[in-house]
Amino acid sequence: MVVQENKSYHTEESKWAAIAARDKGADEQFYYGVLTTGVYCRPGCPSRLPNRPNVVFFNTPKEAEEAGYRACRRCWPGTVSTADRMEDIMIAACRAIEQAGKPIKLADLAARAGLSPYHFHRLFKKIVGLTPRRYGSTHQAKRFRGLLRSGRSVTDAQYRAGYSSSSRLYEKTDDDLAMQPKTYKNGGKGMMIEYGFGHCFLGRVMVAATERGICAVEIGDDPPALLARLREYFPKADLERAGSGLAALIQAVISGIDSPAEGSGLPLDIRGTVFQQRVWQALGQIKPGCTASYADIAEAIGNPKAVRAVANACASNRIAVLIPCHRVIGKDGRLAGYRWGAERKQKLLAHEQKS
Ligand SMILES: [Zn+2]
Structure with missing residues (x-):
């Protein structure tokens, strides 16, 4: 194993200090695993700081994986590029939204992706171009319009598109098909x-x-x-x-x-x-x-x-x-x-x- 030449992170103390400081400069220099979660990270990972006794150090991602640790889904220390992994994850999330037939909670989508809701939301929007909620409602509205075009009644189409009743249609799509009454009266304030x-x-x-x-x-x-x-x-x-x-x-x-x-x-x-x-x-x-x-x-x-x-x-x-x-x-x-x-x-x- 070739250890990269680095003078700053050759002791466990200096490595720990870099992790505690979320020092991005230490990324690629070494990696750390967390015993309690079985996850390994880059030193600059924004995840919650683990307890010092639970931390083990590795020189390479391979070393960590051989020791049974899996790559963190926030800092992606593994070999596949972060962008590719994220794209795959967001595509999977899109499919899940389409197949659910009804809205999925942000927290659930994020949990499936192994990301925090905030992080998931931000990345989804960046990669897909819409918020998850908007993606879901657009898909639902598309389905709804398709059903209407196929000759179904409005209520039947609403039901089949996953809107539980006509009043729900309003409620669920208030940020989608209709302006919220308040915003409407406000003359589009905030639009x-x-x-x-x-x-x-x-x-x-x-x-x-x-x-x-x-x-x-x-x-x-x-x-x-x-x-x-x-x-x-x-x-x-x-x-x-x-x-x-x-x-x-x-x-x-x-x-x-x-x-x-x-x-x-x-x-x-x-x-x-x-x-x-x-x-x-x-x-x-x-x-x-x-x-x-x-x-x-x-x-x-x-x-x-x-x-x-x-x-x-x-x-x-x-x-x-x-x-x-x-x-x-x-x-x-x-x-x-x-x-x-x-x-x-x-x-x-x-x-x-x-x-
Ligand atoms: Zn991480």
Whole structure:
């Protein structure tokens, strides 16, 4: 065994001092195992400091493993690179979330990965790009939308997607499909919204998104007016002009408008009451080229008397085209109103009929 030349850590006292100080400079110089846990670490490991009598020293990871110790999952002293190990762990966590069919507690996910909840959360977000909770709710919402598209009723889809009842849908996804009532009333206080512009066949498009998904799509003639609308929707949110980071999303929205397809699959950050959400979800069921009446939608959400409320919910839609409120027309075939202009509504419907 070749012991690395190092003058600082040649006594057990100096090694222990390095561990107690979590001295990263001592990493790779030696390793230590903890008798009570059977785990071995780098000296700079941020884990809880073991009791001195339980500590044994090794020169290499191999030596520690031969002595029956397993690599710590925080400092990864083993031979495989930390990044690779972490990626594997996070991929396994993603699969576990998908297969569970219902939300898994952060503490449980972290325990499975052998990490502290804080550490797990941070790494998950770094590697996957979403928080575990967000990943779970996105997956669930995707499943929910898939079930809805397959023709199930809203309540049946909720149940099958793992939401235990319609009230739970609101509760569980309050940070996902809907804004919490308080935040909603607060005008989006605490929200970070990025926005950008593009062109579609109806004119200028503004796409606004939070880290959760698209929260507004506006169509109009000039960007300042579109931005003014966004400010009106979310007066207290932080609005920021997006760099190139939003370009792909904007392009996807434009493609969705220009070539209508059933369900864009784009992530939406829907902010509204439970009732509004139900209406908006039902709107998504109207295929391009088809229309429905407000009464049809009221019927579809199991609330046939709520025609007026349905009309209001349609009028409150802020995500143009992706939530296809333009496919709802008056019972008598009149176009009825459209936030983005009756002329655009007519154009859109004609365009979808051709496509
Ligand atoms: Zn460690």
